[in-house]
Amino acid sequence: MLVSGASMVALKTLEACLNHGLDCTLVGMNPHVLDFNALPEAAERFERGLVEKGVTLRLGTTIASVRRIDDAQAYQGRKLEVTFANGEVDTFDEISVAHGMKSNLDFVKEGSLEVDRALVVDEFMRTSDPDVYAAGDVAQATELISGQKRIVGIWKNAALQGACAGRTIAAELAGEKSPADCALAGSISTNTIAVNGTLFISAGTMEVTDDRWVEVHEDDKMTVVYVFERTDAGARRLVGFNLTCDEDVEGSKAYDTGAMLTLKIERGCRDR
Numbered sequence: 001m002l003v004s005g006a007s008m009v010a011l012k013t014l015e016a017c018l019n020h021g022l023d024c025t026l027v028g029m030n031p032h033v034l035d036f037n038a039l040p041e042a043a044e045r046f047e048r049g050l051v052e053k054g055v056t057l058r059l060g061t062t063i064a065s066v067r068r069i070d071d072a073q074a075y076q077g078r079k080l081e082v083t084f085a086n087g088e089v090d091t092f093d094e095i096s097v098a099h100g101m102k103s104n105l106d107f108v109k110e111g112s113l114e115v116d117r118a119l120v121v122d123e124f125m126r127t128s129d130p131d132v133y134a135a136g137d138v139a140q141a142t143e144l145i146s147g148q149k150r151i152v153g154i155w156k157n158a159a160l161q162g163a164c165a166g167r168t169i170a171a172e173l174a175g176e177k178s179p180a181d182c183a184l185a186g187s188i189s190t191n192t193i194a195v196n197g198t199l200f201i202s203a204g205t206m207e208v209t210d211d212r213w214v215e216v217h218e219d220d221k222m223t224v225v226y227v228f229e230r231t232d233a234g235a236r237r238l239v240g241f242n243l244t245c246d247e248d249v250e251g252s253k254a255y256d257t258g259a260m261l262t263l264k265i266e267r268g269c270r271d272r
Contacts, residue, residue: 001025002082002090004063005098006033008193013096015195018053025056025092027063027084035100037191037202041216042242045223049198049246061086066095103138103151116140118151123183125165133169135161142186144269145205145239157187185270190262194248201258204240204265212239221246222254224261237268 001017003010006028017024026033032043033050047057067081075093083089103118114120114128118140125133125141136158143150167182190203205227208214212229227240241261245254 002027002092002095004095006030007035007098007100010098011193011195013098018196025058027058029062031060039206039214039225039242042223042225042244045244046198046200053196058084120149124168124178125161133165135165144186144188152187152189154190160184188265197248199245199248199254201243203262206240238264
């Protein structure tokens with residue numbers, strides 16, 4: 001099996017194939033897995049876990065072409081000859097493609113709603129038309145660290161946004177004002193994934209700028225990469241982290257550390 005892509009969906013596809021005893025290759029255009037969620041030090045440890053499980057990594061390249069080769073003895077009577085952008089050639093039984101997602105807005109009439117990468121919403125999930133609400137991956141709401149309108153495509157965020165929209169609509173239909181306590185000031189990006197025992201947790205931003213810096217702490221089982229920025233008062237504030245652990249154990253130090261750091265980032269954003 002060849003899995004094209006290095007995102008969460010691609011990695012879970014890879015895990016399913018490994019669990020069925022397949023020889024697996026992962027190809028991705030970026031130098032590391034987990035695309036824009038992981039900093040290099042955390043991604044490299046995750047990659048080592050994949051290699052130990054027998055995965056062949058072809059990173060920093062893409063599929064240039066695929067040619068079908070008829071073979072009566074092969075799976076489904078054919079092989080797939082893949083030429084990669086770096087010129088290397090290999091054959092596979094199947095190819096899975098997982099190249100990310102984008103909001104489906106084809107049904108929205110042009111000019112009827114404010115659209116950027118998704119439907120732009122306020123803190124009550126209202127779009128530019130006060131009678132239309134949006135929540136989840138189709139909504140572009142405030143991201144706490146940057147203060148910008150961004151898509152934070154995670155289940156928890158979608159659930160909170162949906163609840164906010166529902167309460168606001170209910171209040172409006174009852175002739176009441178939007179309840180201030182249900183407004184969402186914003187959210188941060190969080191991700192957790194494990195592939196056959198190798199765990200990755202992240203939260204906050206991975207954007208390293210002139211005002212931000214990275215600190216790495218590593219031991220025999222775990223790598224934690226911290227992203228800090230300087231506050232106006234001169235203190236340092238945690239705005240993001242990656243955690244990669246060589247084992248996936250519920251309730252372990254890794255999960256506790258991830259939960260603690262995520263809470264610290266959220267509190268730091270709201271206290272600004």
